[in-house]
Amino acid sequence: MPELRKDPLVGRWVVFAPERKQRPIDFEGPETSLPKVDAFSAGNERLTPGEVYAVRPNGSTPNTPGWKVRVVPNRYPALRIEGELNPEAVGFYDRLNGIGAHEVIIETPDPTLALEDQSLEGVADVFQAFRHRTLDLMKDSRFHYLLMFKNVGPQAGASVAHAHSQLMALPVVPMQIKHKLQIALRYFEEKDRNIFEDILRNEVKNQERIVYENQGFVVFCPFASRFPFELSIYPRRQSPDFHSVDGHEMVLLADAVKNALSRLKVALGTPNYNMVVFTAPVRRPRKNYWSTIDFDFRWHIEILPRLTGIAGFEFGTGFFINTTLPEEAAQYLRQIRL
Amino acid sequence: MPELRKDPLVGRWVVFAPERKQRPIDFEGPETSLPKVDAFSAGNERLTPGEVYAVRPNGSTPNTPGWKVRVVPNRYPALRIEGELNPEAVGFYDRLNGIGAHEVIIETPDPTLALEDQSLEGVADVFQAFRHRTLDLMKDSRFHYLLMFKNVGPQAGASVAHAHSQLMALPVVPMQIKHKLQIALRYFEEKDRNIFEDILRNEVKNQERIVYENQGFVVFCPFASRFPFELSIYPRRQSPDFHSVDGHEMVLLADAVKNALSRLKVALGTPNYNMVVFTAPVRRPRKNYWSTIDFDFRWHIEILPRLTGIAGFEFGTGFFINTTLPEEAAQYLRQIRL
Structure with missing residues (x-):
C-alpha cells in the first residue's frame, strides 16, 4: 500500500510508492536488441488495465481497437483506488494511506503522433477525456484534488x-495549490480584483510577452519565467474549474495548446517538457475558507520546457536561474510561421 | 546586468542571468579530442578571477600554487557585486537589479579528489572557508541571505x-527560507519548543532512520524524504547561524559530512547529488519579525541524491513521489563498513 507522509518543517507531502520501482523505462539503461512492445498502441489493448473511458467514434467494443483516446488506470500507480485514508500520527509525524486514482490518458493509438500534430478535434478529445474523468472522480469524497499533467521526454x-x-x-490539497489559492484570495480581498485577470490585462495591453491569442485563450511567456521558453495559457473567461470548459471553448483550448506546443517544437526541436493544468480543489457544497474562489482563482495551464536542470540553488531557495528573458522567448516564438 | 523578477502568483523570485549561457559545460555535448583545461587545478590559478580567500599553510603568494582551499568569484556569476538594488515596479510586476555575490569554493587543488575522500582537516577547511566568506559578506548591507550549496554531477x-x-x-530572503522560518516560529509560539530539537529527539529515540551520530551532529534519513537516500544533518547545539560553528565543532561537522557522503558513495556508486546548507537570514541589530529566531530556528544541512528526476507531478503540486522508504535507506546506509 502506498503511503503519504508530511514533512513537518515545510508542510510538504511525499508519496511513498515502492511498487513504482518496477515500472519499465523506455529511456534508461543500455539498449537491448529486443523490440519493445508499446502497450499504448492499437491492437495492444490487452496489455493495459481495462479502460475507464474512451472515444470510440464507431462504437467499437471496449478494450479493442477503434478508439481515438483511451483512459486506463496506471499499471504502476503512485496511489491506490481501494481502501480508507486512515490519517494518523506516527510519533511526532503525520501520515495517511496512499489512496487516490492514477490514470493514463492515451492520446492516440498511433505510437509516433505527438499531441501538437493531432487535428484540432484530436487535441480537443484529449482535454474532453480529462474533463470526463474529472467529473467522474469528483464524486468520490475521498479525493480533494485532481491533478492533470503531461511529461514529455526523459528529461521531463x-x-x-x-x-x-x-x-x-489526491486525498489532500497540495501545498503548492494552497499557496496559489491563498495569494489569489488575499489579492482579491485587498483589491476586489482577480489577480489572473490583472495579469492577463497587463500582458495583452503590453504585448511583449504574448505568443498567441484566440477568442478564448491567451498564450504568453510569464514575467518571472523559471525556464527558458516557459509558457502560460490563461482562459479569458473567469472560472476556477477546468471542468467548466465545454463546447466551442474546448476547441479554442485545443487551438491554444496545439499552437503553443507547435511553436515550441519549431523553436527548440522537439523539447522535453512538462504541461500542468492548475485547477481549483474539489469543493463540497458547504461554506468554507475558499468561499470566494469563484471570483478570485482562475484555472490555467503551465508549460515548462526542460532544457536546463534543477540544482542546489533551486532546492536551497525555491529561486530559479533563467538565462533567457521571457520577452526574447516570446518574440522568437511569435515570429514562427506555423 | 542580471535582474531579479518576482512571480506575483507565488511570490517566487527568478534570477535572469543571460551571461551564464556562455559558461563551459564539462558534461554536455559531444566529446572533443582536445584535452579540457581544468581552471580549478594547482598551476592554473591565472585562469580564474583573483582569490578572495585561501588556505595556504606555508604562506605562499595569492593566486599561485601552494593552497589547499581557494575561494574565487564565479567567472559566470548569476549575480553581480557592483551596483545598487534599485527595487522598482514594472507596470504590474516587481523587479530589482541582480546585485549579489557568487563565489566558488575550490575544495582541493587535486582534480580527482572528492570532498569525502579528503582528510577530516581537509573537509573542515572547506567549511571554514564557507564561514570566513559568510562573515565577510554579511557586512554588506545589500545582502539579506547567504546560500551555501554544492552540486555534484551533471544530473545535479x-x-x-x-x-x-x-x-x-542574495539581496532578498528566498521564499523557501521564509517558509521554514515561519513554520519554526509558529511551532515555537504554540509549543514553546524548538521544532528541530523535537525532530532530533524523536529520531534519536526511535533510531530507525538514524545513519550516523557523533558528539555534535546527527545524520538521518528524514521521515518525508523527497528522494531515495536523502539525508539531513542536524547540529545538536541550538543556533540559527551556520557561522556560529567553530573550533572542535567544525571538526565534528567535517566528520558527519565525510561519513554521510562516504556512505552514499558506497551505497549508490558515486551518485550525483546536491548539498545545501540552510541557515538564518543575515540579521541587523534591530528588533524584527524574526526576533525569537535564536530559539526557534536551527541551521542544518540537506543532501539530495539525484537518482530520479523532477516531473510534472512535482511541479504541479510541490509533492514528490519516492520509491524508497527512509527506514530502508537508513538501514542500508548504517550497515556499510567505512
Whole structure:
C-alpha cells in the first residue's frame, strides 16, 4: 500500500510508492536488441488495465481497437483506488494511506503522433477525456484534488515515449495549490480584483510577452519565467474549474495548446517538457475558507520546457536561474510561421 | 546586468542571468579530442578571477600554487557585486537589479579528489572557508541571505567535475527560507519548543532512520524524504547561524559530512547529488519579525541524491513521489563498513 507522509518543517507531502520501482523505462539503461512492445498502441489493448473511458467514434467494443483516446488506470500507480485514508500520527509525524486514482490518458493509438500534430478535434478529445474523468472522480469524497499533467521526454520524467497524459486524484490539497489559492484570495480581498485577470490585462495591453491569442485563450511567456521558453495559457473567461470548459471553448483550448506546443517544437526541436493544468480543489457544497474562489482563482495551464536542470540553488531557495528573458522567448516564438 | 523578477502568483523570485549561457559545460555535448583545461587545478590559478580567500599553510603568494582551499568569484556569476538594488515596479510586476555575490569554493587543488575522500582537516577547511566568506559578506548591507550549496554531477546541475561548492549572497530572503522560518516560529509560539530539537529527539529515540551520530551532529534519513537516500544533518547545539560553528565543532561537522557522503558513495556508486546548507537570514541589530529566531530556528544541512528526476507531478503540486522508504535507506546506509 502506498503511503503519504508530511514533512513537518515545510508542510510538504511525499508519496511513498515502492511498487513504482518496477515500472519499465523506455529511456534508461543500455539498449537491448529486443523490440519493445508499446502497450499504448492499437491492437495492444490487452496489455493495459481495462479502460475507464474512451472515444470510440464507431462504437467499437471496449478494450479493442477503434478508439481515438483511451483512459486506463496506471499499471504502476503512485496511489491506490481501494481502501480508507486512515490519517494518523506516527510519533511526532503525520501520515495517511496512499489512496487516490492514477490514470493514463492515451492520446492516440498511433505510437509516433505527438499531441501538437493531432487535428484540432484530436487535441480537443484529449482535454474532453480529462474533463470526463474529472467529473467522474469528483464524486468520490475521498479525493480533494485532481491533478492533470503531461511529461514529455526523459528529461521531463516520462518513462514511455507514446503520447500520453496523466490524471491523479489526491486525498489532500497540495501545498503548492494552497499557496496559489491563498495569494489569489488575499489579492482579491485587498483589491476586489482577480489577480489572473490583472495579469492577463497587463500582458495583452503590453504585448511583449504574448505568443498567441484566440477568442478564448491567451498564450504568453510569464514575467518571472523559471525556464527558458516557459509558457502560460490563461482562459479569458473567469472560472476556477477546468471542468467548466465545454463546447466551442474546448476547441479554442485545443487551438491554444496545439499552437503553443507547435511553436515550441519549431523553436527548440522537439523539447522535453512538462504541461500542468492548475485547477481549483474539489469543493463540497458547504461554506468554507475558499468561499470566494469563484471570483478570485482562475484555472490555467503551465508549460515548462526542460532544457536546463534543477540544482542546489533551486532546492536551497525555491529561486530559479533563467538565462533567457521571457520577452526574447516570446518574440522568437511569435515570429514562427506555423 | 542580471535582474531579479518576482512571480506575483507565488511570490517566487527568478534570477535572469543571460551571461551564464556562455559558461563551459564539462558534461554536455559531444566529446572533443582536445584535452579540457581544468581552471580549478594547482598551476592554473591565472585562469580564474583573483582569490578572495585561501588556505595556504606555508604562506605562499595569492593566486599561485601552494593552497589547499581557494575561494574565487564565479567567472559566470548569476549575480553581480557592483551596483545598487534599485527595487522598482514594472507596470504590474516587481523587479530589482541582480546585485549579489557568487563565489566558488575550490575544495582541493587535486582534480580527482572528492570532498569525502579528503582528510577530516581537509573537509573542515572547506567549511571554514564557507564561514570566513559568510562573515565577510554579511557586512554588506545589500545582502539579506547567504546560500551555501554544492552540486555534484551533471544530473545535479554541476557544469564542472573538479570538486567545488558555491556561495551566493542574495539581496532578498528566498521564499523557501521564509517558509521554514515561519513554520519554526509558529511551532515555537504554540509549543514553546524548538521544532528541530523535537525532530532530533524523536529520531534519536526511535533510531530507525538514524545513519550516523557523533558528539555534535546527527545524520538521518528524514521521515518525508523527497528522494531515495536523502539525508539531513542536524547540529545538536541550538543556533540559527551556520557561522556560529567553530573550533572542535567544525571538526565534528567535517566528520558527519565525510561519513554521510562516504556512505552514499558506497551505497549508490558515486551518485550525483546536491548539498545545501540552510541557515538564518543575515540579521541587523534591530528588533524584527524574526526576533525569537535564536530559539526557534536551527541551521542544518540537506543532501539530495539525484537518482530520479523532477516531473510534472512535482511541479504541479510541490509533492514528490519516492520509491524508497527512509527506514530502508537508513538501514542500508548504517550497515556499510567505512
